[in-house]
Amino acid sequence: PRLANQIAAGEVVERPASVIKELLENSLDAGATRIDIDVEEGGVKLLRVRDNGRGIIESDLPLALSRHATSKIIDLDDLERVATLGFRGEALASVSSVSRLVLTSCAEGADQAWQVETEGRDMNPRVQPAAHPQGTTVEVRDLFFNTPARRKFLRTERTEFSHLEEVVKRLALSRFDVAFHLRHNGRSVLSLRPAHTEQEAQRRVASICGPAFIEQSVTIDQERGGLRLWGWVGLPTFSRSQADLQYFCVNGRMIRDKLVAHAVRQAYRDVLFNGRHPTFVLFLELDPAVVDVNVHPTKHEVRFRDGRMVHDFLFSTLYRALAEQRPDGQGP
Ligand code: ADP
Ligand code: MG
Numbered sequence: 001p002r003l004a005n006q007i008a009a010g011e012v013v014e015r016p017a018s019v020i021k022e023l024l025e026n027s028l029d030a031g032a033t034r035i036d037i038d039v040e041e042g043g044v045k046l047l048r049v050r051d052n053g054r055g056i057i058e059s060d061l062p063l064a065l066s067r068h069a070t071s072k073i074i075d076l077d078d079l080e081r082v083a084t085l086g087f088r089g090e091a092l093a094s095v096s097s098v099s100r101l102v103l104t105s106c107a108e109g110a111d112q113a114w115q116v117e118t119e120g121r122d123m124n125p126r127v128q129p130a131a132h133p134q135g136t137t138v139e140v141r142d143l144f145f146n147t148p149a150r151r152k153f154l155r156t157e158r159t160e161f162s163h164l165e166e167v168v169k170r171l172a173l174s175r176f177d178v179a180f181h182l183r184h185n186g187r188s189v190l191s192l193r194p195a196h197t198e199q200e201a202q203r204r205v206a207s208i209c210g211p212a213f214i215e216q217s218v219t220i221d222q223e224r225g226g227l228r229l230w231g232w233v234g235l236p237t238f239s240r241s242q243a244d245l246q247y248f249c250v251n252g253r254m255i256r257d258k259l260v261a262h263a264v265r266q267a268y269r270d271v272l273f274n275g276r277h278p279t280f281v282l283f284l285e286l287d288p289a290v291v292d293v294n295v296h297p298t299k300h301e302v303r304f305r306d307g308r309m310v311h312d313f314l315f316s317t318l319y320r321a322l323a324e325q326r327p328d329g330q331g332p
Helices: 002-008 016-029 058-066 076-085 091-097 148-152 157-174 198-209 211-215 258-270 307-323
Strands: 034-040 046-051 100-106 113-119 127-130 135-141 179-184 187-192 217-224 227-234 246-250 253-255 280-285
Touching: 016 034, 016 046, 016 091, 016 135, 016 157, 034 157, 058 091, 058 100, 058 113, 058 127, 091 100, 157 179, 157 187, 157 198, 157 246, 157 253, 187 198, 198 211, 211 217, 211 227, 217 307, 227 307, 246 258, 258 280, 258 307
Parallel strands: 034 179, 246 280
Antiparallel strands: 034 046, 046 135, 100 113, 100 135, 113 127, 179 187, 217 227, 227 280, 246 253
16 A cells, blocks of 8 residues: 555656745745745756745754655665655655755744755755745755656756746746746746736746737536536637647646536537637535545546536536637527
């Protein structure tokens, strides 16, 4: 079961994008309202995440890095395995074992910041005084410098960065209240201020998905039987050549779900947007008691207590909104 858990937990340290995901989730867990991400060479050379969250107290700093890790990592094979599978609750330990990592933090209410530094499987990181405002900075350099087999699986700088950027976008779309700034090789890629109003939310979506998506989409906002669906669905005139533009957020968590994908596809097809690939940024809000977001440990999937009801709600809401946009003006 232990191994099964590890496999089910997903690949924590597969590539720079998976590292960023863990670091951003930690920052959000710590209550950060602003997150700055600096990346060099697709993240292989440098990944730095700075937040203004609660921080880590001095005595917890070494624990954050070494938890469970020491007893497991025995030889290079084990390192490769950690890099491939990762361990839930040990993201920082896993990342620190395959990189040069500096963790700097100033805890809420503390009068001093502290720092630990590790290089690969360093068992006894020393804690030193540092300068840092309240919050935490995790700096990861030279990812996989000591795991050549893993490093070989990395793609080009551009590909690695696009995976990483996608992770940031997904989180930024699920947390409008948090500011995100992403820089690659010194250039600003995303600069997202907190969005509290509808207009600010729309601006964030335009920044992330491109202004053309907002211009060529239908705005959705529908509430029925304790379910609320809001967001944007792209019209068939909006074509996007690159990756899929499909974001679906359930109660603040970005997910990929078969039932959801099916409902959207069916609405598209039935409105006769034949062969069109749906594009959407949608938010579903419902009573947390009727949805289980922890079906899969990586939390991409959900299980609705009444899947049919959710499917019908999604389908009918989207069908009606899209049908009104049909060129022939024929409503449903
Ligand atoms: P997990 O998040 O599953 O507990 P991690 O290895 O990701 O495991 O992080 C270890 C611990 O380090 C966290 O539980 C948290 O206490 C602390 N930590 C990590 N990153 C941050 C951060 N950005 N701000 C505050 N605490 C953090
Ligand atoms: Mg974590």
